[in-house]
Amino acid sequence: MEKWENNKAWFLVLPVFLIVAFSAIIPLMTVVNYSVQDIFGPGNAVFVGTEWFEEVLRDTRLHDALGRQFLFSGLVLLIEIPLGILVALAMPKRGWGVSASLITLALPLLIPWNVIGTIWIIFTRPDIGLFGVAVNGLDLLSVPFDHTARPIYAWITLMAMEVWHWTPLVALLCYAGLRAIPEAYYQAAKIDGASALAVFRYIQLPKMRGVLTIAVLLRFMDSFLIYAEPFALTGGGPGNTTTFLSIYLVKIAVGQFDLGPAAAFSLIYFLIVLLLSFIFYQVLLNVGKGEKR
Amino acid sequence: MKNRKRYIALAVYFVLLMLPIYWMLTMSLRTNADILSSFSYYPKNLTFTNYIKIFTDRAWYSGYINSLIYVTMNTVISLSFALPAAYAFSRFKFLGDGQMFFWLLTNRMAPAAVFLLPYFQLYSTVGLIDTHIAVALAHCLFNVPLAVWILEGFMSGIPREIDETAFIDGYSFPRFFITLFIPLIRAGVGVTAFFCFMFSWVELLFARTLTVTNAKPIVATMTRTISATGLDWGLMAAAGTLTIVPGALVIWFVRNHMAKGFALGRV
Amino acid sequence: MSLDWMAWTLPTALFFLIILLMICGMLVWELVSPTVERKGFLGFPTTRGTRFFIGLLGTGYIHLAWLGLTDLSLWMALPISAVWIFVAMRWG
Numbered sequence A: 001m002e003k004w005e006n007n008k009a010w011f012l013v014l015p016v017f018l019i020v021a022f023s024a025i026i027p028l029m030t031v032v033n034y035s036v037q038d039i040f041g042p043g044n045a046v047f048v049g050t051e052w053f054e055e056v057l058r059d060t061r062l063h064d065a066l067g068r069q070f071l072f073s074g075l076v077l078l079i080e081i082p083l084g085i086l087v088a089l090a091m092p093k094r095g096w097g098v099s100a101s102l103i104t105l106a107l108p109l110l111i112p113w114n115v116i117g118t119i120w121i122i123f124t125r126p127d128i129g130l131f132g133v134a135v136n137g138l139d140l141l142s143v144p145f146d147h148t149a150r151p152i153y154a155w156i157t158l159m160a161m162e163v164w165h166w167t168p169l170v171a172l173l174c175y176a177g178l179r180a181i182p183e184a185y186y187q188a189a190k191i192d193g194a195s196a197l198a199v200f201r202y203i204q205l206p207k208m209r210g211v212l213t214i215a216v217l218l219r220f221m222d223s224f225l226i227y228a229e230p231f232a233l234t235g236g237g238p239g240n241t242t243t244f245l246s247i248y249l250v251k252i253a254v255g256q257f258d259l260g261p262a263a264a265f266s267l268i269y270f271l272i273v274l275l276l277s278f279i280f281y282q283v284l285l286n287v288g289k290g291e292k293r
Numbered sequence B: 001m002k003n004r005k006r007y008i009a010l011a012v013y014f015v016l017l018m019l020p021i022y023w024m025l026t027m028s029l030r031t032n033a034d035i036l037s038s039f040s041y042y043p044k045n046l047t048f049t050n051y052i053k054i055f056t057d058r059a060w061y062s063g064y065i066n067s068l069i070y071v072t073m074n075t076v077i078s079l080s081f082a083l084p085a086a087y088a089f090s091r092f093k094f095l096g097d098g099q100m101f102f103w104l105l106t107n108r109m110a111p112a113a114v115f116l117l118p119y120f121q122l123y124s125t126v127g128l129i130d131t132h133i134a135v136a137l138a139h140c141l142f143n144v145p146l147a148v149w150i151l152e153g154f155m156s157g158i159p160r161e162i163d164e165t166a167f168i169d170g171y172s173f174p175r176f177f178i179t180l181f182i183p184l185i186r187a188g189v190g191v192t193a194f195f196c197f198m199f200s201w202v203e204l205l206f207a208r209t210l211t212v213t214n215a216k217p218i219v220a221t222m223t224r225t226i227s228a229t230g231l232d233w234g235l236m237a238a239a240g241t242l243t244i245v246p247g248a249l250v251i252w253f254v255r256n257h258m259a260k261g262f263a264l265g266r267v
Numbered sequence C: 001m002s003l004d005w006m007a008w009t010l011p012t013a014l015f016f017l018i019i020l021l022m023i024c025g026m027l028v029w030e031l032v033s034p035t036v037e038r039k040g041f042l043g044f045p046t047t048r049g050t051r052f053f054i055g056l057l058g059t060g061y062i063h064l065a066w067l068g069l070t071d072l073s074l075w076m077a078l079p080i081s082a083v084w085i086f087v088a089m090r091w092g
Helices: A007-035 A051-057 A060-090 A096-110 A113-124 A130-138 A151-179 A183-191 A196-207 A209-224 A228-233 A245-255 A259-292 B002-028 B032-037 B049-056 B058-091 B097-109 B112-126 B132-156 B160-168 B173-184 B186-202 B205-209 B218-227 B233-263 C010-032 C048-069 C074-091
Strands: A037-041 A044-047
Touching: A007 A037, A007 A259, A007 B058, A007 B097, A007 B112, A007 B132, A007 C010, A037 A259, A051 A259, A051 C048, A060 A151, A060 A209, A060 A245, A060 B002, A096 A151, A096 B002, A096 B186, A096 B233, A113 A130, A113 A151, A113 A228, A113 B002, A113 B218, A113 B233, A130 B002, A151 A196, A151 A209, A151 A228, A151 B002, A183 A196, A196 A209, A209 A259, A228 A245, A245 A259, A245 B112, A259 B097, A259 B112, A259 C048, B002 B233, B032 B233, B049 B058, B049 B233, B058 B132, B058 B173, B058 B186, B058 B218, B058 B233, B097 B132, B097 C048, B112 B132, B112 B205, B132 B186, B132 B205, B160 B173, B173 B186, B186 B233, B205 B218, B218 B233, C010 C048, C048 C074
Parallel strands: none
Antiparallel strands: A037 A044
16 A cells, blocks of 8 residues: 655644644753853853763763663563563453453553652551551561662662553553454464463464564653652652652752753753664564564 | 463452552541551541542642643644644655654653753743643643554554545545544544543643642642641542542543554554 | 743854754755665665764764763864764765
């Protein structure tokens, strides 16, 4: 199916272009302008060239935040993807169980992000939280569990929250991929006497390639931009041990109102995301082509 | 036998998934003094005072109304802008279409924190700070590209012969689009509306920055309560529980189409 | 409605003007001779527009690396970037 060639199609795209340009291009231009000036107030700014970029690029706190960000996103993928696949494989294929599972899975996805943080504060606090009380009740830890007390506990809580919140998305994607496999494949495997593992390795996994690629990329991108959940849960602490890129950026921009450095930081952050989403887009295009062949 | 083991494992996972939500629900049904004085797995003295407070205090319930207003506005705007554009992307080849599509996608991926800085100034200049439309417009940044992306997938599944036949039968483009084409993809429109609703509902950063009092959404009310007054856990839990309700209702309506939306992988 | 809040400066205005002109140039080039998709050293099929984007993105990273890793004048990153854009456009 060749698409019709017609540049008049631009008139259909124009409204979208205008509304997104208003929200994206004008602010982005402003960020570029801010990044080269020292701004004292409206109409009172001094041109400083690339000073802020140098400052931000050599800011060790930014390096730390970037490192934490990659560690966090990596861990997220490592835990959520296998878990999501397992859940999808275990889900029923027909009957009332399908709707029930789908609704249960989708529920965490629809809770406002900062409320997710609130839920987990209530759930893990050592005095009133079920999780906190249960862990401390076991009496295995040398230091009582409290997510505000030690970095490792803060990370564990954060990871538990993140896995709880987003594994359902991976599971839903994988489930949709599994449902697209024709029944004939399974019957053929049954006749051959293939084991469940072989079915998974040679039928289910290859057929899920498309949705899995999307799941990996989406989870990577979204965990890379994470803000509201850790902000509500740990506020970036203890110390700076859970300060990710977005949290650090908002701290500079809104907390300290350092417009110049914040703008330079924003641009660097944006460039990283731009490269990542370019890779995302190319992979997506080529996954689509692979399936058609 | 094998299936039973599998379902037990799944049931355990679902119980774990519901546990934090259950915990928030029990907290919301107890008074703060009760929560802090004794630990219990279920509310022994069932009370609805927290919910009554939220429904009678304007500062609380107006947050839900404000959120619902801008989320609805955003869903309507996103859909009405995205429908024609998605049609163009699914049917036509035009100058710079690939670049345009990619640019739209980058906005779905862009960190909200990057745009935060100039947004306040931009909306102050236009005089829209603390209005519902400001938040609705800001959320278009990621919801319009998302809507175009999902709808394009659904539209590509409709054979082009249908368009051709309609045009030969003398349909004008607007008439064909509204009376024939949109009904064909209504499942897609439903799924798209669901995702627009969801992402606008859960977003915090823009909603908090662009509002002061008149349009303050519930998510902002909650974060400010944490920091301002001391903590009333029961009240927080009740407010949190209520934020789940609209989402749960929307899931119920689109449950049959949801898997299809996810199948396209366009979230 | 004033544009004061955007805090325009001459260098940034020139920067955006040049980008805009480059995009217009690409548009005219496309109209004169439409691009053909091909596979170069980048390993995936690209059109002229994609290669142009890769060139610009690379330019951004080259300048950042120059600023972060060296103390030399930033102007020296410009010819390197120009070479990179040319390489990406020609063989990408």
